Structure formats: structure tokens, C-alpha cells
Amino acid sequence: MSKKVLVFVESKDGKLRNVSFEALTVAKQLAGGGEVIAALFGTGATEFVQEVSQYGSNKVYVLEDEVLVTYTTDGYTQALCQVIEDVQAEVILMGHTAIGKDVAPRVAARFGAGLASDCIGADLENGDIVFTRPIYAGKAFQKKVFNQGKVFATLRPNNFELKENPVQAEVVSFQPVIKDLRTIVKEIVRKTTGGVDLSEAKVIISGGRGVKSKDGFQPLQELAEVLGGAVGASRGACDADFCDYALQIGQTGKVVTPDLYIACGISGAIQHLAGMSNSKVIVAINKDPEAPIFQVADYGIVGDLFEVVPLLTEEFKKVLVLS
Amino acid sequence: MLLLLNFLAFLAVTGYAVYLFVQLVYSRYLFVKLGKKVDFEPNLKERINAVLVNVFGQRKLFKDKKSGLMHLVLFYGFFIIQVGLVEIIIKGFIRGYEFPFGGAYKYFSLLQEWTVFLMLCAMVYAFYRRYIEKLKRLQLKRDAKAAFVIIALITLTIAILLTLGFEKVMLGQNPDFSHAPFSGVITAAFSGIGKAAGTALFYLFWWLHLLTVLSFMVFVPQSKQAHELFAMFNIFFKKVGPVGKLRKIDFEDDGVEEFGVGKIENFTRQQLIDLYACAECGRCTNMCPASVTGKTLSPMHLIVKMRDHLTETGASITSRSPWMPSFVSGTSALAPSLTAGLAAQETASTVEMPNLIGDVITEEELWACTTCRNCEDQCPVANEHVDKIIDLRRYLVMTEGSMPNEATRYFQNIERQSNPWGINRKERIKWREERDDINVPTVNEVKEFEYLFWVGSMGSFDKRSQKIVQSFAKIMNTAGISFAILGNEERNSGDTARRMGNEFLFQQLCHDNIANFQAYGVRKIVTIDPHAYNTFKHEYPEFGLEAEVYHHTELIWKWIQEGRIKPVKEVNEAIAYHDSCYLGRYNNIYDIPRQILKSVPGVKILEMERNKENAMCCGAGGGRMWIEETQGKRINVERVEQALDLSPTMIGSNCPYCLTMLTDGTKAKEAEDQVRTRDIAEIVESSLAG
Amino acid sequence: MNILVLVKQTFDTEEKIVIQNGQISEENVEFILNPYDEYAVEEAVKIKEDSGAGITVLTVGPNRSESVLRTALAMGADKGVIVELEEQADEYAIAKIIKAAIKGQEYDLVLGGNMAVDSGSGQVSIRVAEELGIPQVATITKLSLEGSKAIVERDIEGDVEVIEVNLPFLATAQQGLNEPRYPSLPGIMKAKKKPLERFTLEDLELSEDDLATRTTVQDQYLPPKKQAGKVLEGEIGQQVHDLVNLLRSEAKVV
Known part of the structure; x- marks a missing residue:
């Protein structure tokens, strides 16, 4: 029951996205000995081949096309469809990223196929692929199976363990035929600060109204740097104009699932919890012992974040240097 | 011959002035009549009483003792000098005429002299307050009309004395210092000028006096002095019943497509009298929590702007000139709001009238009101600002669907989960699980209960307020009271929705709640929320509620007096006690909470400068709790600063909304570690034995 | 200008999830218009107010879904369409049903939410764009129409992408696009009189393959309780x- 699995590998800011490695790992597992094919889009894609082959893809399709440098739905849909046709892929995986969310339903529809989106689990049960995905903002989960046709799935970043499996990959240079782009990207305005992307960060230091000002985020930033994490915020902090909405975590902002989530001065409104409660370990730092955030936290410190966070930074600096 | 000419001239001038006056007043009467007719509830006793207390007793005016005294002199002086005025006019036609009072005439003369003199002093003091002391509330609206009042009345009083003084010179009489002490001085000073000169000066001042009286008469309806005509009617016709009670809207009437007030004519006539009754004294704005913290809302300007708008609109609809004589209206100094009015008048058909909401009153102003009623409490002429604001909000919310985003979310959350946060309604009961030393049954868990404990949305869901209801439950347990809660069947009281203008949502909640009360045979209701208390007690009966309603402080005090609970443990706190608006100004409960605090050993009550009926709002009422406060200073911070001035160790309150605002205020002042904030129930609980 | 808005009725976001016999219980649940769809409706009504438009709102779902059409009509939409569907269907089938329900109608703009807060899959609108053969712009935060084209801003993981696209196209709404209005009472009353078209699957031209779902939900369960x-x-x-x-x-x- 081996299957041909295609993984759309995504790069951002000159780096492959971690979720693509997760997808490759899942692909290897679901292929059941079948072929795992990676597809890399855009000029300069060839340089990633080595990295991709670390995760067990036997074949790497490289689409070094100018048109694919900037994402457009039409361009990527056409290219992806042609690759799928070319490799006769049965299972198609990609990250549940901005691109994945946009292109996967379109391509699945074009093939008249189903799609399991935002999956946090993918397993083989009696030869069938069973996807697990959160519903109702993580308040419940569902297992989804496919009845017929190709299998499409997008994977939520940070939910799959990486397994390296270096192989010698065959590189296929593929020239897609792309025409009639119906949308034109005029401009991309960067709002996120460089560094670690929130949705893929392993560690997130998040600030709420308790940070009191724009400058109040400084100690959080320092802690994030020490831990190699990213800084996020609650809706309250964004509403109060302490930071940009791009950092907002919650039901209406980003949904994140890092290994470690440190909530500083966040009371823990339900809207916020919906965006972070699936984090592996949650630490709450808040002055108010009654704050609901403590109810979801694994560890809590009742205290002033401006006192606790710098101490924490120092403590981590000490132990991380030692190890 | 000269006397005849004088008489004819008098008739002509007076006749013209009276004509103008009647026209002007009649116009305003017609403008007020544009308003909606409402059923007049007689309640004559209450109405006459209001007139006696606030018109003849001038009670509200004495909230500012100095101005009150000044006004008292002018008010009664005005009546007294009317009599003298008639006599003086006759003196112009009959030389040396005196009222035939016989021996009592001397006293009449003395009364007139002193009255005139005191009025002169009052006017000089008025001048001093406005232009030298520069009393803040009198600087809110600076225009020539206010100056004209002072000049005219000073001129009038001086002219009276001069007329009387020169009359004696004309008649060659000696000054009578014992019965004409003030005009006597003039007689004495000018006795040497001869009868002829005396006669000329007598007529000069007689005319000055007459013309001042007449021009002032014509001026009155066109200015803030209209309050002299309208205030009494306003006080008489004002809404009777509980203060601040809002008018019910009948949603059964299918033909209605407009709810609330979007046009000035859609106010009731009684509401429109308010506008002309305003004396622009500024007492309302002076106390308004929104105004003093720098919001655009000023209750006085709200009324004045609507008054001018009514005049303009009325002029346009009735095609009557509201300003006379017309040359007066040309001088913008005397009639600042006139330009638009005239324009509207001349080209009524072509120029669009400004919109009441948007052009005259902004939405921002309307949403700034906390419905605290401090303005209404201050108003000497019994104006009601809050119900007008809510009528305008009703139009915005129900007819236009226009409101701040937070208000939209608030309403949706109430509609969906019956609480302001939209938290799952099945969690309403959870608060009772947090303390295992209290026994709080639901109506389904007990057969009988005396009191239905209305926990309220704050008490049920807000972490901080849960402590209050837990404390009160503990107190009831200790006192051995039989009570029950509705649990997850409790809904929102609807008070906030109503005050935010969503009468429709309020009535839905009201009907549901009353049906629930009836289903469980509720006879007595107790709540920790003054807002729910007020609406249950005064507004729900109109929709069919028959129950006794208590605020928890009322019952705590009763139980202390009955010996059911005994505060024995010392609570060594200096407590700055904050009166909530809905328990205080809406329900006149000031002493009970203080009595309770006094009964707790160790407590020292600190009274804030603004306390009881003058207490400043915490900033939460009227839906403000749920709307971000971005303009000016935060009201709760201002109020907390007032409390901190007393160096308290604790701030006490009787309302969960106030408590939240005050707690946030102490945090903003970084005083939360030194000054704790507690509800009275919590203070009492901490004083109970064991 | 004709606008089609795709909407879905969902649980209120605060509802607790209870699972009975592998099914999500609907007992005592408060239903709402999916919040992202509400942005889409608001945007359509704003376009109507600015430059005039006819707005059709369409939903596929059980009978109770009619309430969200009434909400949208009260907000200012002109016509409602409900395709009654009591049983479960996957995103593939629903897109096919929508295509069949609007057959013969021309729309200059199709709007939808970027996802439904219940299933969270974010597929149906995009699939409809594919079925209709029109371009899509997902997760938009700003929409400006300029004649026959539009300038659209979309949220891509916190950054903003500015896109130019010609009508007709489909856009999915992201939070931040607008603040949905509170329907006025006259709006609610008028909504009761606005046309509402009902279809059952039998009324529509659908092939067997169109209704053959590609995916099935095998199980639904609650997350394990978190340790204190x-x-x-x-x-x-x-x-x-x-x-x-x-x-x-x-x-x-x-």
C-alpha cells in the first residue's frame, strides 16, 4: 500500500520553512515505502535541494521560474497542478501557512479532491490515512479520512516531530507553463519584525496590557532573544497601541502552538486563550493572582513582570551558557 | 399738555413693547407645542410641592449658597418692585402720586427702597462673580446677553432711586431718610438745583426706568432670562415619579418606523420646556464627570444648543420670527446663534436645517454621558438632561444602528449569552463553587425562599465582583436568611442596555426576567447591583413586576439592627466612602451604608468633598463601563484622586461597577498596594465573628 | 453591481462543546452568523451604501441557518438564498451545491469569511472561486473598488500584500476588514419582508459525483483535561x- 506523496516545500526570506520539514517527515511516514517528492518553487530553489534531501525525499522537483518568485494564487495553482500531474502524486502535503491556506483548496478543487486543512496529526491506520485536526478553535478535535480521489492536507506548524532521513535525491528540473495571472501583487508591506516567525516559533514571549507601553515590550524582547523565540501580544496590548496587530495572538489574531509560551501581564481573556492554549508549556507572569491565565498555565509566578522578566532573562543566560 | 403727550408716548412705547413681548412668548409657546403630546399625570400635590420647594423655596439654588442668596433677593425683589413700578409709572402722569395706603405708605416706601437697594447689591455681586471672581461655571458661555442682564438690572435699580429722588426735588420736598433712605440721599444732594431742573431730571429718569423695564421685558424671552417665564412651568409640568425613570417605548405599534428622538420635534413638549427654562447657570456642567475630565459633553451646552436649534427649527416650521425687534437680531453680539436661525427663516424652503444629531449634538457627546444625574440634581429649574441623551441614543441605536463598536459588541454579547463579555451563559452559576463555606441554593434546589438573590452579571462573571456576592451570601448564611438564586436561568437585568439606548433589548430582557420571577413565585428581590436595583424597583413595575426590591446594604443594615449579624471584629481602616449614583442620586440612599460602616468596630469614615448627592460618578454608568474612554482624563482616576486626597487606607463602595472603576483607578495611581477597594458587604463580612 | 455573500451559521464562539455519541451536541446552543462572514456581509453593505449594489446572501445548511440570512438581510442585504441540507457534507460537495444554487446568476463580486469558526477549514469560498472560474483574494483587510478593478489588501501572516484584480473575483474576509454594524430595528423589520429563496438538493442540478463527499469525519473528541x-x-x-x-x-x- 505504498503511496506517492508530494510535498510543497515553502521558503520565506531565503530560508526553508520549518513546517516544510515537518511535512516531509510526515510524507515519509505516510508514503509507506512509496516515493516522497518535494517541489521547490522560485529562482534559486536548487540551493535548497541538499536541505530537503535530509528529510528523505527521493525526488526534488525544482521550478526555477521568475513568475514563481512572488506568490500568486494563479501561478502557484497552475505550477502545482502540473507537478502533481507529472509525478502522479496521490497524497499532497504542505504547511498551513498563508500560501498553503490559499493554494491548497484551489488545487484540491481543481482535481475534484478533498482536503484536510490545519492538521495537527496524520497517521496510517490499517493502511488508511487519518488526519487529526482541531475544530471549534481547539475546543474539540476531529479525525478525518478520505473516501476517494487524491488526498490533500495542510499541516499546522509546530505539531509534528522532525525526523532526519538523509537520502540521495534525484533533482528534476521542471518548467511549468504559467499563463493569465489574474492578480497583480503591487506591494508587500512588512509589518512583522524580522527574526523568528510567530506561527513557527518554538518559544513565544507574549505581552498584555500589563506591559503598559511600547517600551514595556523591551524586557520581553530581550528574553525572547536569549531563548531564540518570538514576541507576541494579546489583543489588549494591540488595542492599547503598545504594538502592531501583526503580533496579536488569539482567536482573532494568530493561533500558535509553541513548546513554551510565556504570558507576561496577560490576564487571559478567552479570546486570547483560543490562540495559545494548545502550547506545550504555558508560563504565566501576572501581578493579579486571580487572573484567569493562571488557570491554563503550567507554571505561574505572581509578581510584577518588570521585576520577573529581567531576572528570568539573567537566569536563562546563566544556565544556557553553562549547558 | 405735556403730561398728555407724555401719556401718549408712554402708551405707544409700552404698547409696542407688550406687543413684541406677547409675540415672542407666543412664538416660543408654539415651538414647545411642536413637541409630542404626552398624557399629563395630574399628581397635583407632588407638582405644587415641587413648585413651592424649588420656585418659591429656591432650594436647588442654595447648593451654591452665595449665588442662592443673590438669586433669592432678585427673585423676591422682582415681585416686590412690580408694585412700586406701577406706582412710579402713575407718578409720571399725576404729580406726586402715592398709593393710597394711608399710614402704611411709609412702610411700603421703605420696603421698596430696601428691595431696590438689595437688588442693586445683588446685581453688583452678580457682576463681581461673573467678571471679577470669574466663577468657573459662569465662564462656560460668555456672551453679551449675560452682560446685558447685569447692565439692565443695575440701570433699572439706579433709575428707580433716581426717579424717586428727583421726584422730591421736583415737588420741592425734603428728603425723608427714615422711609426713603436711598432715594433720600439723591434728594438731599440735588435739593439746590431748583424745581424746574428737578422736573426735567425726574422725567429723564422716569423714561430711563420705563425704557429699561420694557426693553428688558422684550429681551427676556429671547435670552437665558426666559427662565423667568418658563422655569416655573417646567418645574410644574416635569415628569413625576421616580427620578431618572425612562419613558417606555411601545413596540407593539406597527406603524412606527422611528424610535427615540432624531428630530427636535420628536421630544415631548414637557422635554422642550426644559430648553427655554435653562438659565445658563452652568451648575450642571460644573458637576458633570464628563465635562470636568475634558470630554466634549457639557450638559449646559447640550441644552443651550438644543434650545437654539428648537428656536431655529420652530421659526422655520411656523414661519414666525423668533427675534424682535429685527434690528436686534442684526447684532450678533446679542444673539450669537442667530445667523443660522435667520438664514433658515429667510430661505426655509431651500436651506436644509441642521441635523439634531450630528450637526447640533455630536454622537461623541451623547456617548460621553454616564447617566449619573449629577446635572439634573444640580439644576435649579428641574431640567432633565439624561432622558434627552438617552432618547437621542435610542434613535442612534435602534433607528440608525449607529454606535461605538464596543456598544455593538456589548449588545451582541447580551443577546447571545446574556452577559456583557459574551462568556458562556452556563457558567453564570460557577461563582458559588469558588468558596466552600457558603451555601447558595438555586430556586430549583429549595422549596421555599424569602429573598431571590439577584447576583447580576458582574457578580456572576467578574472575578472581583464574585467576591462581593460571595461575601453577601456568607452574610445571609450567617443571618439565617432563606434565599435562592436563579443560577444559570438568571439573565442580564437590561439596565445598561436601556441606558445605552437599546430599549428593545431591555424590554426583551425585562419580560423574560419578569416571567422568570413569576414562575418561581418571587416576592422579594435583593441585589448587590444598584443598577439592577434601580431598574427592578422603579422601571420593571411598569412592565408587570410585583415584588419588593432591596439593595444589599438595606438588608445588611436591617439585619444588623435586628441583631441577626454582629460586626464584632475590628476593621482598622480609614475608609473613603464613595456613593454610587444609582443608590444615591437615583434612590436617595446615603445614610444606610454609612450607618453600616459606623457599626463596624475600628472603621473610620472619611467623607470626600464631593459626597452624597454631589458625589462624582466613577465613570461606569450609562454603558461607559464597556466603552473605551479615550478623550481627556479618565473619570475613575479623577474620582480616585479625590479619594486619595483624604489619605484613606481603603475606598469603600456599594456597587460592583464602582468598585471595578475605583480599583482600576488605584492601579492607575499605583496606589493599589496602600489603598484597597472593598464593597460594604466585604467589609461587614470581615467583621463577623468566626 | 451584483454581490454574492456566502455565509454560514455557527456556534457562538463562547459555546462549550459537548460530544454525545460522537456527535457535537446542539442542545441549548446559541447560533450566530460566523464572525468572518459577518465582515463579508458588512463589506458588501458598505459597497452598496457607497456606490449601490444588489446583495444576495447564500447559505447551505440545516433549516435553522435561516436566522443568519435574516441577520444579513437586517444589516442591509437584499435577498437570501438557503439550500437546505440536514446531513453532513464536506467542503467539496458544499462548493458544488453553491455553484448549482447560483447557476445562471452573474456576480461581479463574491465575498465570504476566511474561515468558519466551527470547522476552521477555510476551504469553501476558495473552492467556489475555482468552481466559478474566477480569481480569489483571501484574508482581505481592505477593499477599494475602482471601476472594473479593485485594489485589495490582504493579511499574509501579519504582513500586508497589496493586490490589483479585475472584477469579477472572490474575496474572503479577515478580521480588521471592518466593524460589522448592529442591525437597526427598522432594518430588522424590513428584513422580514425581503425575499428568501429556498432550495433542497432535489431542486438543484447536481450529479451523483457532485454529492459524493471526498472526506468523512470519522470521530470527534474533546481534548484531554489539562493538569492543574x-x-x-x-x-x-x-x-x-x-x-x-x-x-x-x-x-x-x-
Whole structure:
């Protein structure tokens, strides 16, 4: 029951996205000995081949096309469809990223196929692929199976363990035929600060109204740097104009699932919890012992974040240097 | 011959002035009549009483003792000098005429002299307050009309004395210092000028006096002095019943497509009298929590702007000139709001009238009101600002669907989960699980209960307020009271929705709640929320509620007096006690909470400068709790600063909304570690034995 | 200008999820118009107010879904269409049903939410764009129409992409696009009189393959209850020290 699995590998800011490695790992597992094919889009894609082959893809399709440098739905849909046709892929995986969310339903529809989106689990049960995905903002989960046709799935970043499996990959240079782009990207305005992307960060230091000002985020930033994490915020902090909405975590902002989530001065409104409660370990730092955030936290410190966070930074600096 | 000419001239001038006056007043009467007719509830006793207390007793005016005294002199002086005025006019036609009072005439003369003199002093003091002391509330609206009042009345009083003084010179009489002490001085000073000169000066001042009286008469309806005509009617016709009670809207009437007030004519006539009754004294704005913290809302300007708008609109609809004589209206100094009015008048058909909401009153102003009623409490002429604001909000919310985003979310959350946060309604009961030393049954868990404990949305869901209801439950347990809660069947009281203008949502909640009360045979209701208390007690009966309603402080005090609970443990706190608006100004409960605090050993009550009926709002009422406060200073911070001035160790309150605002205020002042904030129930609980 | 808005009725976001016999219980549940769809409706009504438009709102779902059409009509939409569907269907089939329900109608703009808060899959609108053969712009935060084209801003993981696209196209709404209005009472009354078209699957031209779902939900379950957390005690410096140790030794995340 081996299957041909295609993984759309995504790069951002000159780096492959971690979720693509997760997808490759899942692909290897679901292929059941079948072929795992990676597809890399855009000029300069060839340089990633080595990295991709670390995760067990036997074949790497490289689409070094100018048109694919900037994402457009039409361009990527056409290219992806042609690759799928070319490799006769049965299972198609990609990250549940901005691109994945946009292109996967379109391509699945074009093939008249189903799609399991935002999956946090993918397993083989009696030869069938069973996807697990959160519903109702993580308040419940569902297992989804496919009845017929190709299998499409997008994977939520940070939910799959990486397994390296270096192989010698065959590189296929593929020239897609792309025409009639119906949308034109005029401009991309960067709002996120460089560094670690929130949705893929392993560690997130998040600030709420308790940070009191724009400058109040400084100690959080320092802690994030020490831990190699990213800084996020609650809706309250964004509403109060302490930071940009791009950092907002919650039901209406980003949904994140890092290994470690440190909530500083966040009371823990339900809207916020919906965006972070699936984090592996949650630490709450808040002055108010009654704050609901403590109810979801694994560890809590009742205290002033401006006192606790710098101490924490120092403590981590000490132990991380030692190890 | 000269006397005849004088008489004819008098008739002509007076006749013209009276004509103008009647026209002007009649116009305003017609403008007020544009308003909606409402059923007049007689309640004559209450109405006459209001007139006696606030018109003849001038009670509200004495909230500012100095101005009150000044006004008292002018008010009664005005009546007294009317009599003298008639006599003086006759003196112009009959030389040396005196009222035939016989021996009592001397006293009449003395009364007139002193009255005139005191009025002169009052006017000089008025001048001093406005232009030298520069009393803040009198600087809110600076225009020539206010100056004209002072000049005219000073001129009038001086002219009276001069007329009387020169009359004696004309008649060659000696000054009578014992019965004409003030005009006597003039007689004495000018006795040497001869009868002829005396006669000329007598007529000069007689005319000055007459013309001042007449021009002032014509001026009155066109200015803030209209309050002299309208205030009494306003006080008489004002809404009777509980203060601040809002008018019910009948949603059964299918033909209605407009709810609330979007046009000035859609106010009731009684509401429109308010506008002309305003004396622009500024007492309302002076106390308004929104105004003093720098919001655009000023209750006085709200009324004045609507008054001018009514005049303009009325002029346009009735095609009557509201300003006379017309040359007066040309001088913008005397009639600042006139330009638009005239324009509207001349080209009524072509120029669009400004919109009441948007052009005259902004939405921002309307949403700034906390419905605290401090303005209404201050108003000497019994104006009601809050119900007008809510009528305008009703139009915005129900007819236009226009409101701040937070208000939209608030309403949706109430509609969906019956609480302001939209938290799952099945969690309403959870608060009772947090303390295992209290026994709080639901109506389904007990057969009988005396009191239905209305926990309220704050008490049920807000972490901080849960402590209050837990404390009160503990107190009831200790006192051995039989009570029950509705649990997850409790809904929102609807008070906030109503005050935010969503009468429709309020009535839905009201009907549901009353049906629930009836289903469980509720006879007595107790709540920790003054807002729910007020609406249950005064507004729900109109929709069919028959129950006794208590605020928890009322019952705590009763139980202390009955010996059911005994505060024995010392609570060594200096407590700055904050009166909530809905328990205080809406329900006149000031002493009970203080009595309770006094009964707790160790407590020292600190009274804030603004306390009881003058207490400043915490900033939460009227839906403000749920709307971000971005303009000016935060009201709760201002109020907390007032409390901190007393160096308290604790701030006490009787309302969960106030408590939240005050707690946030102490945090903003970084005083939360030194000054704790507690509800009275919590203070009492901490004083109970064991 | 004709606008089609795709909407879905969902649980209120605060509802607790109860599972009975593998099914999500709908007992005592408050239903709402999916919040992202509400942005889409609001945007359509704003376009109507600015430059005039006819707005059709369409939903596929059980009978109770009619309430969200009434909400949309009260907000200012002109016509409602409901395709009654009591049984479960996957995104593939629903897109096919929508295509069949609007057959013969021309729309200049199709709007939908970027996802439904219940299923969270974010597929149906995009699939409809594919079925209709029109371009899509997903997760939009701003929409400006300029004649026959539009300038659209979309949220891509916090950054903003500015896109130019010609009508007709489909856009999915992201939070931040607008603030949906509260329907006025006259609006609610008028909504009761606005046309509402009902279809059952039998009324529509659908092939067997169109209705053959590609995916099936095999199981639904609740997440395991989280262990109670630890609130640390002691002097702050000690607490911080303990926390770092716990994160390294017990939780093993650093």
C-alpha cells in the first residue's frame, strides 16, 4: 500500500520553512515505502535541494521560474497542478501557512479532491490515512479520512516531530507553463519584525496590557532573544497601541502552538486563550493572582513582570551558557 | 399738555413693547407645542410641592449658597418692585402720586427702597462673580446677553432711586431718610438745583426706568432670562415619579418606523420646556464627570444648543420670527446663534436645517454621558438632561444602528449569552463553587425562599465582583436568611442596555426576567447591583413586576439592627466612602451604608468633598463601563484622586461597577498596594465573628 | 453591481462543546452568523451604501441557518438564498451545491469569511472561486473598488500584500476588514419582508459525483483535561530560579 506523496516545500526570506520539514517527515511516514517528492518553487530553489534531501525525499522537483518568485494564487495553482500531474502524486502535503491556506483548496478543487486543512496529526491506520485536526478553535478535535480521489492536507506548524532521513535525491528540473495571472501583487508591506516567525516559533514571549507601553515590550524582547523565540501580544496590548496587530495572538489574531509560551501581564481573556492554549508549556507572569491565565498555565509566578522578566532573562543566560 | 403727550408716548412705547413681548412668548409657546403630546399625570400635590420647594423655596439654588442668596433677593425683589413700578409709572402722569395706603405708605416706601437697594447689591455681586471672581461655571458661555442682564438690572435699580429722588426735588420736598433712605440721599444732594431742573431730571429718569423695564421685558424671552417665564412651568409640568425613570417605548405599534428622538420635534413638549427654562447657570456642567475630565459633553451646552436649534427649527416650521425687534437680531453680539436661525427663516424652503444629531449634538457627546444625574440634581429649574441623551441614543441605536463598536459588541454579547463579555451563559452559576463555606441554593434546589438573590452579571462573571456576592451570601448564611438564586436561568437585568439606548433589548430582557420571577413565585428581590436595583424597583413595575426590591446594604443594615449579624471584629481602616449614583442620586440612599460602616468596630469614615448627592460618578454608568474612554482624563482616576486626597487606607463602595472603576483607578495611581477597594458587604463580612 | 455573500451559521464562539455519541451536541446552543462572514456581509453593505449594489446572501445548511440570512438581510442585504441540507457534507460537495444554487446568476463580486469558526477549514469560498472560474483574494483587510478593478489588501501572516484584480473575483474576509454594524430595528423589520429563496438538493442540478463527499469525519473528541498548573512560591528571585529549573528538568522545553 505504498503511496506517492508530494510535498510543497515553502521558503520565506531565503530560508526553508520549518513546517516544510515537518511535512516531509510526515510524507515519509505516510508514503509507506512509496516515493516522497518535494517541489521547490522560485529562482534559486536548487540551493535548497541538499536541505530537503535530509528529510528523505527521493525526488526534488525544482521550478526555477521568475513568475514563481512572488506568490500568486494563479501561478502557484497552475505550477502545482502540473507537478502533481507529472509525478502522479496521490497524497499532497504542505504547511498551513498563508500560501498553503490559499493554494491548497484551489488545487484540491481543481482535481475534484478533498482536503484536510490545519492538521495537527496524520497517521496510517490499517493502511488508511487519518488526519487529526482541531475544530471549534481547539475546543474539540476531529479525525478525518478520505473516501476517494487524491488526498490533500495542510499541516499546522509546530505539531509534528522532525525526523532526519538523509537520502540521495534525484533533482528534476521542471518548467511549468504559467499563463493569465489574474492578480497583480503591487506591494508587500512588512509589518512583522524580522527574526523568528510567530506561527513557527518554538518559544513565544507574549505581552498584555500589563506591559503598559511600547517600551514595556523591551524586557520581553530581550528574553525572547536569549531563548531564540518570538514576541507576541494579546489583543489588549494591540488595542492599547503598545504594538502592531501583526503580533496579536488569539482567536482573532494568530493561533500558535509553541513548546513554551510565556504570558507576561496577560490576564487571559478567552479570546486570547483560543490562540495559545494548545502550547506545550504555558508560563504565566501576572501581578493579579486571580487572573484567569493562571488557570491554563503550567507554571505561574505572581509578581510584577518588570521585576520577573529581567531576572528570568539573567537566569536563562546563566544556565544556557553553562549547558 | 405735556403730561398728555407724555401719556401718549408712554402708551405707544409700552404698547409696542407688550406687543413684541406677547409675540415672542407666543412664538416660543408654539415651538414647545411642536413637541409630542404626552398624557399629563395630574399628581397635583407632588407638582405644587415641587413648585413651592424649588420656585418659591429656591432650594436647588442654595447648593451654591452665595449665588442662592443673590438669586433669592432678585427673585423676591422682582415681585416686590412690580408694585412700586406701577406706582412710579402713575407718578409720571399725576404729580406726586402715592398709593393710597394711608399710614402704611411709609412702610411700603421703605420696603421698596430696601428691595431696590438689595437688588442693586445683588446685581453688583452678580457682576463681581461673573467678571471679577470669574466663577468657573459662569465662564462656560460668555456672551453679551449675560452682560446685558447685569447692565439692565443695575440701570433699572439706579433709575428707580433716581426717579424717586428727583421726584422730591421736583415737588420741592425734603428728603425723608427714615422711609426713603436711598432715594433720600439723591434728594438731599440735588435739593439746590431748583424745581424746574428737578422736573426735567425726574422725567429723564422716569423714561430711563420705563425704557429699561420694557426693553428688558422684550429681551427676556429671547435670552437665558426666559427662565423667568418658563422655569416655573417646567418645574410644574416635569415628569413625576421616580427620578431618572425612562419613558417606555411601545413596540407593539406597527406603524412606527422611528424610535427615540432624531428630530427636535420628536421630544415631548414637557422635554422642550426644559430648553427655554435653562438659565445658563452652568451648575450642571460644573458637576458633570464628563465635562470636568475634558470630554466634549457639557450638559449646559447640550441644552443651550438644543434650545437654539428648537428656536431655529420652530421659526422655520411656523414661519414666525423668533427675534424682535429685527434690528436686534442684526447684532450678533446679542444673539450669537442667530445667523443660522435667520438664514433658515429667510430661505426655509431651500436651506436644509441642521441635523439634531450630528450637526447640533455630536454622537461623541451623547456617548460621553454616564447617566449619573449629577446635572439634573444640580439644576435649579428641574431640567432633565439624561432622558434627552438617552432618547437621542435610542434613535442612534435602534433607528440608525449607529454606535461605538464596543456598544455593538456589548449588545451582541447580551443577546447571545446574556452577559456583557459574551462568556458562556452556563457558567453564570460557577461563582458559588469558588468558596466552600457558603451555601447558595438555586430556586430549583429549595422549596421555599424569602429573598431571590439577584447576583447580576458582574457578580456572576467578574472575578472581583464574585467576591462581593460571595461575601453577601456568607452574610445571609450567617443571618439565617432563606434565599435562592436563579443560577444559570438568571439573565442580564437590561439596565445598561436601556441606558445605552437599546430599549428593545431591555424590554426583551425585562419580560423574560419578569416571567422568570413569576414562575418561581418571587416576592422579594435583593441585589448587590444598584443598577439592577434601580431598574427592578422603579422601571420593571411598569412592565408587570410585583415584588419588593432591596439593595444589599438595606438588608445588611436591617439585619444588623435586628441583631441577626454582629460586626464584632475590628476593621482598622480609614475608609473613603464613595456613593454610587444609582443608590444615591437615583434612590436617595446615603445614610444606610454609612450607618453600616459606623457599626463596624475600628472603621473610620472619611467623607470626600464631593459626597452624597454631589458625589462624582466613577465613570461606569450609562454603558461607559464597556466603552473605551479615550478623550481627556479618565473619570475613575479623577474620582480616585479625590479619594486619595483624604489619605484613606481603603475606598469603600456599594456597587460592583464602582468598585471595578475605583480599583482600576488605584492601579492607575499605583496606589493599589496602600489603598484597597472593598464593597460594604466585604467589609461587614470581615467583621463577623468566626 | 451584483454581490454574492456566502455565509454560514455557527456556534457562538463562547459555546462549550459537548460530544454525545460522537456527535457535537446542539442542545441549548446559541447560533450566530460566523464572525468572518459577518465582515463579508458588512463589506458588501458598505459597497452598496457607497456606490449601490444588489446583495444576495447564500447559505447551505440545516433549516435553522435561516436566522443568519435574516441577520444579513437586517444589516442591509437584499435577498437570501438557503439550500437546505440536514446531513453532513464536506467542503467539496458544499462548493458544488453553491455553484448549482447560483447557476445562471452573474456576480461581479463574491465575498465570504476566511474561515468558519466551527470547522476552521477555510476551504469553501476558495473552492467556489475555482468552481466559478474566477480569481480569489483571501484574508482581505481592505477593499477599494475602482471601476472594473479593485485594489485589495490582504493579511499574509501579519504582513500586508497589496493586490490589483479585475472584477469579477472572490474575496474572503479577515478580521480588521471592518466593524460589522448592529442591525437597526427598522432594518430588522424590513428584513422580514425581503425575499428568501429556498432550495433542497432535489431542486438543484447536481450529479451523483457532485454529492459524493471526498472526506468523512470519522470521530470527534474533546481534548484531554489539562493538569492543574503550579503557582510558584517564595521570594521572586527563588521563584525565577525554580521556574528555569522546572522548564529544563520537568517540562524539558528549554
